[in-house]
Amino acid sequence: MKVTIVGAGNVGATCADVISYRGIASEVVLLDIKEGFAEGKAMDIMQCATNTGFNTKVIGVTNDYSKTANSDVVVITSGIPRKPGMTREELIGINAGIVKTVAENILVHSPNTIVVVVSNPMDTMTYLALKSTGLPKNRIIGMGGALDSSRFRYYLSQALDKPSNDVSAMVIGGHGDTTMIPLTRLASYNGIPVSEFLSQEALEKVAASTMVGGATLTGLLGTSAWYAPGASVAYLVDSILNDQKKMIACSVFLEGEYGQNDICIGVPCIIGKNGVEQIVDITLNDAEKALFAKSADAVRNMNADLKSVLA
Numbered sequence: 669m670k671v672t673i674v675g676a677g678n679v680g681a682t683c684a685d686v687i688s689y690r691g692i693a694s695e696v697v698l699l700d701i702k703e704g705f706a707e708g709k710a711m712d713i714m715q716c717a718t719n720t721g722f723n724t725k726v727i728g729v730t731n732d733y734s735k736t737a738n739s740d741v742v743v744i745t746s747g748i749p750r751k752p753g754m755t756r757e758e759l760i761g762i763n764a765g766i767v768k769t770v771a772e773n774i775l776v777h778s779p780n781t782i783v784v785v786v787s788n789p790m791d792t793m794t795y796l797a798l799k800s801t802g803l804p805k806n807r808i809i810g811m812g813g814a815l816d817s818s819r820f821r822y823y824l825s826q827a828l829d830k831p832s833n834d835v836s837a838m839v840i841g842g843h844g845d846t847t848m849i850p851l852t853r854l855a856s857y858n859g860i861p862v863s864e865f866l867s868q869e870a871l872e873k874v875a876a877s878t879m880v881g882g883a884t885l886t887g888l889l890g891t892s893a894w895y896a897p898g899a900s901v902a903y904l905v906d907s908i909l910n911d912q913k914k915m916i917a918c919s920v921f922l923e924g925e926y927g928q929n930d931i932c933i934g935v936p937c938i939i940g941k942n943g944v945e946q947i948v949d950i951t952l953n954d955a956e957k958a959l960f961a962k963s964a965d966a967v968r969n970m971n972a973d974l975k976s977v978l979a
């Protein structure tokens with residue numbers, strides 16, 4: 669199975685590294701616009717093969733889309749990341765043009781591929797990729813919820829002082845500092861509601877930390893995070909390539925689900941070889957429904973800024 673990752677920067681290269689190390693794909697193509705950069709990243713990753721024992725073939729190319737031909741999955745991480753103090757939404761001006769061009773180039777050589785959009789503002793970039801390429805909605809998947817949910821599980825595990833893998837929890841809504849919706853009511857520690865162990869105040873603190881999880885790391889690192897983002901993309905790609913049918917929160921095009929239309933936003937999805945195989949339309953309570961509607965309004969407002977790019 670072949671995966672192309674466009675953007676060999678922090679997230680793209682980490683994703684290539686995790687995919688190779690875990691043997692998720694037989695071939696990974698890293699593509700970047702910076703001369704020699706993807707080639708260097710690919711060579712560095714390939715020189716891990718004998719010490720970590722993987723057989724994936726990783727190649728790097730400078731803007732040569734012919735080498736991406738017949739990819740089963742293409743991941744778009746090209747674009748600029750935010751700096752401390754910025755929101756993801758502020759990246760739209762530069763990233764929209766990049767994502768649109770990249771999505772079009774990809775499809776020339778891989779018309780049947782499934783596209784995973786990572787570049788920010790991710791929900792809006794996913795909508796842009798869908799609208800500009802006209803691909804069926806099951807083949808355009810925005811990655812954000814997998815990452816936000818892993819951060820939610822991390823913060824819950826810290827509050828519980830128990831392992832993250834014993835915690836089950838999901839974040840839906842937009843992938844933004846104010847639009848994420850950590851589903852605290854449904855979070856559990858080994859099947860037991862977390863409210864059995866944590867006070868309302870502690871749970872609110874966990875939800876708040878989750879929502880600004882990306883901003884916290886950006887403040888600490890000076891640029892946005894990459895280890896958990898790269899691993900989250902690899903997790904999603906694994907579910908596609910190996911038809912795992914995992915339920916993962918992804919930004920997908922809604923047509924009536926969750927009371928929304930004509931928007932890409934995070935909801936639970938079954939992810940398999942056909943991409944988005946099912947949108948899981950769970951029953952939210954009134955407070956959660958109100959948060960989802962507010963989140964969708966904010967995402968829709970951002971989409972309105974795409975008019976000139978989509979014209």
Ligand SMILES: NC(=O)c1ccc[n+]([C@@H]2O[C@H](COP(=O)([O-])OP(=O)(O)OC[C@H]3O[C@@H](n4cnc5c(N)ncnc54)[C@H](O)[C@@H]3O)[C@@H](O)[C@H]2O)c1
Nearest residue numbers: 675677678679700701746747748749786787788790811897
């Ligand atoms: N959705 C998420 O959960 C999530 C998580 C982390 C980062 N991100 C976003 O992913 C993007 C990448 O983040 P990063 O930390 O890897 O940034 P980075 O700067 O390390 O890497 C971006 C790479 O894209 C390349 N690039 C730019 N224009 C290109 C083009 N037209 N074609 C090919 N390559 C091009 C750059 O040369 C650079 O190497 C940012 O927009 C960031 O906000 C999203």
Ligand SMILES: O=C(O)C[C@H](O)C(=O)O
Nearest residue numbers: 750756788882883892893
């Ligand atoms: O925070 C960012 O800007 C990058 C990414 O969306 C993240 O959540 O880590």
